[in-house]
Every structure is written in C-alpha cells, then in structure tokens.
Amino acid sequence: MKRLRLFLANVGRRTLTYPFTTPPMGILSLAAYLRTKFDLDITLINQRVEDCSEQELARQIVDFGADVVGFGTMTTNAHMLGELTKMVRRGLPDALIVLGGPHVSAFREGVMSSTVADAAVVGEGELALEELIRARFGDGDFSAIPGLIWRSHEGEIVTNPGCLPPIQDLDSLPFPAYDLIDIRKYWRLQSMPPIARRRYVSVVGSRGCPYQCMWCHNIFGKRFRPHSAERLVDEVEHYIHTWGVKDVEFLDDIFNLDRKRVIEFCELAQRRNLKFKIALPNAVRSDILDEEVVEALVDTGLYFSAFALESGSSRLQQYTGKRLDIPRFLKGIEMAVDRGVFSHGFAMLGFPTETEADLQQTIETACDSKLHIASFFTVMPFPNTRLYDEVMRTHPERLAKLRYDDTNFALIRVNLSEVSDEVLYAYQRKANRAFFLDPARILRILRDYPQPHLLPYYLPIYLYRATKGLFGGDGHC
Ligand code: B12
Numbered sequence: 001m002k003r004l005r006l007f008l009a010n011v012g013r014r015t016l017t018y019p020f021t022t023p024p025m026g027i028l029s030l031a032a033y034l035r036t037k038f039d040l041d042i043t044l045i046n047q048r049v050e051d052c053s054e055q056e057l058a059r060q061i062v063d064f065g066a067d068v069v070g071f072g073t074m075t076t077n078a079h080m081l082g083e084l085t086k087m088v089r090r091g092l093p094d095a096l097i098v099l100g101g102p103h104v105s106a107f108r109e110g111v112m113s114s115t116v117a118d119a120a121v122v123g124e125g126e127l128a129l130e131e132l133i134r135a136r137f138g139d140g141d142f143s144a145i146p147g148l149i150w151r152s153h154e155g156e157i158v159t160n161p162g163c164l165p166p167i168q169d170l171d172s173l174p175f176p177a178y179d180l181i182d183i184r185k186y187w188r189l190q191s192m193p194p195i196a197r198r199r200y201v202s203v204v205g206s207r208g209c210p211y212q213c214m215w216c217h218n219i220f221g222k223r224f225r226p227h228s229a230e231r232l233v234d235e236v237e238h239y240i241h242t243w244g245v246k247d248v249e250f251l252d253d254i255f256n257l258d259r260k261r262v263i264e265f266c267e268l269a270q271r272r273n274l275k276f277k278i279a280l281p282n283a284v285r286s287d288i289l290d291e292e293v294v295e296a297l298v299d300t301g302l303y304f305s306a307f308a309l310e311s312g313s314s315r316l317q318q319y320t321g322k323r324l325d326i327p328r329f330l331k332g333i334e335m336a337v338d339r340g341v342f343s344h345g346f347a348m349l350g351f352p353t354e355t356e357a358d359l360q361q362t363i364e365t366a367c368d369s370k371l372h373i374a375s376f377f378t379v380m381p382f383p384n385t386r387l388y389d390e391v392m393r394t395h396p397e398r399l400a401k402l403r404y405d406d407t408n409f410a411l412i413r414v415n416l417s418e419v420s421d422e423v424l425y426a427y428q429r430k431a432n433r434a435f436f437l438d439p440a441r442i443l444r445i446l447r448d449y450p451q452p453h454l455l456p457y458y459l460p461i462y463l464y465r466a467t468k469g470l471f472g473g474d475g476h477c
C-alpha cells in the first residue's frame, strides 16, 4: 500500500463558560496504533487547543492533502461536523472521511445524515479504523467490517451486523502519540482539576467499567480491561524522561477497580524512584477505596481526586444503577482528605422520579462529606443510554426540545424529575449555598488547596456559586 496521509482532529472549541481542555486521548491512541500498521504521514489537531474555526481546520486538512480524515467528537460539538465534512469534501473529493468518538457511540446512524462522511465507527476505534483503511485502499468493500456504519455508492446508510471484538490486551497498544502534539500548550490551559499550570500528561490506564449507571456511555463495554501496572509505570517514566512531566492525570472511568493493580503501580513507581504527582479527575469509585490503597496512592503522589456521589438518595442509587454505598463513599473521602488530598465531589440533580426529599438527601450527603469543593449538575440524557430510553418511554416530550450544542453540564436546563423547574433550580442553588458557605469547609480549602497563590482566582468562582440565588439568580449554576 502507498504511503498515506492521515489527518486526525478532535472537533470542538473552547468556550468562555467551558474552557477545560485535555489531550485528545482518543485520536492520540488511534494515531499511535495506526502508524504501527501502515506507512503514514500524520497530522493531528485538537481544535480545543488551537481554538481555530471550522473553516481554518478544513483549510489545513485540504492543504495537507489528506487521504484519510478522522474526526472525533463529543455530542456537544457535533453540530460542527456538517459544514466541516462538506468543506473537506469540496477540497478533497476522494478522501476517506470517518467519524468517531463519543458522539457516534451515542447517535449511531444519526450522525451520517447531517454530514457527508463516508463512514462512522461506534466504540473503540483502533481495529475498526485499521480495517476501514485496509478496505478503502484494498478491495473497497466496507460491507465485511462488523458494526461499521457507512454510505454506499447509492447514498444509502448501511450498518453492518455484529461488532468488532474489544482489544483484549491493552498493553499491546503503543503509548499514545504525544509526539504529534505540543504538550506544553496544554500546560497553559485549564485541565479538569481546578489547579493551573501543571506540567502534566493524561493517561488512560484502563477501558471499560462493569457498573451499570443509567446515564453512562458504553464506549468501551462493560468488561474492565486494564493496562498492567508495569506498563503504566513504563508510560509515566517515558513522559517524565521525554517531556519533564511532573504530574499525571488518569482519565480512566474507574482507575481503582482492581486494588491490587493500584498498589502494584504505586510500589513499582516508588521502586523506580519516579517523582510525579497524581490527579484523578474522573477515575475513582470511592466506596471501594481502603486505607492501604489511599496510603499507597498518596505516598506515590496523589494530591487531587474527584469523587462522584451523583445522588445522596439510596432509592435513586438503586434506581439509577449506580449502587454507591453512601457510608463507604463518605469514609473513602475522609481517608483521602485526612491525608491532604484535595477532593472534588460531583452530584447530579433531577433524575427521573426524583422528589424534593431525594434532592434534599443529596445536599445533606454532600454537606456531611469532607469534600473540599463540589459541582452540582442537573441530569442530561444522551441517546443510547438507559436513562435516555427511560425518559423516552415515560416523558418523550421532555426530550423533544433537548439541544446539546456547546452545552456544559453546569448550564443546561432540562428537568427530568418529579419537581417543577423552579424547585429543581432552587435546590441547585441551595446545594451550592449549603455546601460552600460552611466555615469548616472554607478553612479546609484554605488549608489544603495545592496552589494557595491561585485562590484569589478560583475563590470568586466558588463564592459566586455559593451566593447564587441569595441575590436572585437565573437558575443556572
Ligand atoms: C477527558 C474528557 C473530557 C475532556 C475533553 C475530551 C476531549 N476529547 O477533548 C473535557 C474535560 C473537555 C470534557 C468535557 C465534557 N465532557 Co467529557 N469526557 C472525558 C472523559 C472522562 C475521557 C475521554 C477520554 O480521553 N477517553 C479515552 C479515549 C481513549 O477514548 P475516546 O476519546 O472515546 O476515543 C476512543 C473512541 O471513542 C474512538 N474514537 C475517538 N475519536 C475517534 C475518531 C475516529 C475517526 C474514530 C474512527 C474513532 C474515534 O476510538 C478511541 C480509541 O478507542 C470521557 C469519559 C470516557 N471514559 O471516555 C468523558 C465524555 C467524553 N464526556 C462527556 C461529556 C458529556 C462532557 C461534557 C458535556 C460534560 C460537562 N462537564 O459539561 C463536556 C463537554 C463540554 C463542551 N461543550 O465541549 C461524555 C460524552 C457523551 C457524548 N455523547 O458526547 C463522556 C463519554 C462521559 C459521559 N458522561 O458519558 N470531557
């Protein structure tokens, strides 16, 4: 096969209300894998970082003369794909244009109609994109690639039966292609934790999660597939030596499912005398934490962790399938906070069937916790989740007006619960006030925040949340 020109882009702009930016792990992984299989010239762009327009992105793709163009995106940014694919098609009529990422996993065939893409990949992308490139530059037959969504010559959208098997041994994947981006640009931007200017990389240490939360994506399946502890330490060591990285942010869905692996990872990193900090902005299930795991992580460098409560109502824990053990959740946080880990809680308000009593329990649980900060979101349903199907069954009218464009969870206004909009948003304001206007919590923040010199920047943000509603608010959090 001839040398191919591959252009991969993570589509989506940074916005004022949502500046967060992380390395695009999906396309970094695809690039790393594909270059072990084909002779490739690769350009990889994260639109969030470049903050360029779709016109500019399309121009770069056309100027590059791509043979294959892959767009990865979340649903919140998917509205950009229509124009973008059309502009690329005009400049490169013969290029293979492929869509992937969380949006495709949520909307499936629906992603094709508003774009002129040739194909879309649901779920894990490495094997599917490899097969697709082989087919396109081989016999041209897409019909044998399991699970692929594609456009036939007649313009018909076809979904092949079956699905490709998940990658069994994640360690067989190469390290993500960090050499294709300038990681230093990310150090100047706001990542997931409210801690700025870190020399960090993101690492995805596992794929898949066996829990059954009704709102959750299922991009990587329900089987937990971890990288080995040794591979993770090798990867971290590589980043430390190559880019002088001092901080590693794990983006797994559930980093601590296998406690033995976590402890092995920590022991190995310490034995190799690697000096780095650990942030877990997404990755922890706190009701399965124990003293030994917390101790090992803190000794290795853990200083920031997110803890997802979602709901303080035991009834909703069962209903939603999250099934968090709330007393153990509180204990897990206490273990971390007592060892100085700056802790960020996540809660979701407004589940289907949720009542004022449930909302109140969430507020009380968050307030009872030793969390330093918390975000109280309202529930947002994405297609191809049990949550979405449930609302479609019971209250389809609530989904009719739902728009995802550039939404962030802090600004959405969709109410799936049993209470009125006024009551729901009043509880959201109340949650922020009750949580943040607690002298003990304020003292804990002042004591433990890892970058005290930045408190003047972050404190007003939290204070604003806390006072919202006191002086009249617009219902947004
Ligand atoms: C890091 C992260 C972010 C980062 C940005 C990530 C990015 N790509 O730029 C930040 C912090 C900015 C972010 C923001 C949000 N996020 Co987010 N985020 C994540 C998280 C935790 C990890 C993503 C990741 O790196 N995964 C690991 C990589 C390896 O997987 P991947 O990107 O999915 O890539 C694989 C496949 O999807 C596929 N693939 C990916 N790209 C492509 C491209 C092609 C061409 C092909 C063929 C395949 C392909 O192959 C890859 C490798 O197998 C995921 C949860 C998760 N486990 O994925 C949520 C997740 C992606 N986020 C989600 C959501 C909802 C949001 C927010 C709306 C939430 C909010 N707080 O308001 C905002 C969006 C705001 C906005 N307006 O832009 C949802 C997306 C649902 C959806 N249908 O889009 C997810 C899935 C979590 C969930 N709740 O279900 N997020």
Ligand code: SF4
Binding pocket: 209, 210, 211, 212, 213, 216, 217, 253, 254, 285, 322
């Ligand atoms: S624990 Fe997290 S990753 Fe697992 S199903 Fe629930 S929300 Fe999804």
